[in-house]
Amino acid sequence: MLGFLFKSQAPAPANEDPGASELALVRMAMDEDYADVEELAHQLGLHIRRPSFCNEIAGCLTYGDGYWSLGVNANATKNRQRFTIAHEIAHYLLHRDLILKDSQVNGVYDNNSYRQPVAALLNSNIEVRHEQQATMLAVRTLMSETKMRRLCDAGMSIFQIADRIGCSVGATKIRLESLGLPLNGH
Incomplete structure (x- = not known):
C-alpha cells in the first residue's frame, strides 16, 4: 500500500448515507458565488493534505485509523485543486460506504480525468458511474x-x-x- 492515510477529525460512519446536516452544508456552498470547498471539507470533518502526487493523480479520499482524509495534488493549479476537493467531498458524501468495502485500498484515488488510476490504487467498488456522480456533484457545488x-x-x-x-x-x-x-x- 502507498501509506497515504492521513487523519482527519471525522469518524467513519460505516454504510451511512449523507445526513440532512451534511446536505445542508453542501446546499449553502452551492448558493455562494465562491463556494469555499476547503471550509466545507472542514465542516464535514475532513482533513485536507496537499502532497506532491505524480502528475497523473489529481487527488484521493482515504480512511485510516478511524478517520477520513482528502488529498489534493500540490502541483495542480488552484482551480484544479478546488475542483478536486469538491470531487472528493462528493465521494465522501455519496460513496463512503463503497470505499470502506475495499479493505485493500480503503480509499479512492482519482487521476486527472477523475477516473481511478493504475491497478495498484484501484478500489474495486468504485465504478465509472460513481466517478461521474462525484463529478456532477462537484460541478453543482462549484x-x-x-x-x-x-x-x-x-x-x-x-x-x-x-x-x-x-x-x-x-x-x-x-x-x-x-x-x-x-x-x-x-
Whole structure:
C-alpha cells in the first residue's frame, strides 16, 4: 500500500448515507458565488493534505485509523485543486460506504480525468458511474444552476464568472453551455 492515510477529525460512519446536516452544508456552498470547498471539507470533518502526487493523480479520499482524509495534488493549479476537493467531498458524501468495502485500498484515488488510476490504487467498488456522480456533484457545488443563472442575469462575462466562482474559463464555458446560458464576452 502507498501509506497515504492521513487523519482527519471525522469518524467513519460505516454504510451511512449523507445526513440532512451534511446536505445542508453542501446546499449553502452551492448558493455562494465562491463556494469555499476547503471550509466545507472542514465542516464535514475532513482533513485536507496537499502532497506532491505524480502528475497523473489529481487527488484521493482515504480512511485510516478511524478517520477520513482528502488529498489534493500540490502541483495542480488552484482551480484544479478546488475542483478536486469538491470531487472528493462528493465521494465522501455519496460513496463512503463503497470505499470502506475495499479493505485493500480503503480509499479512492482519482487521476486527472477523475477516473481511478493504475491497478495498484484501484478500489474495486468504485465504478465509472460513481466517478461521474462525484463529478456532477462537484460541478453543482462549484457551479450550481441558480448561481450561474444569477451571474449571467447580472450581465457578467464568462471571464468574470470564471473569476468569481474560482473555476477555469473552460469549465465555466462547458457549464454555461450545458445550461443553455449565454457565453457573454466569449
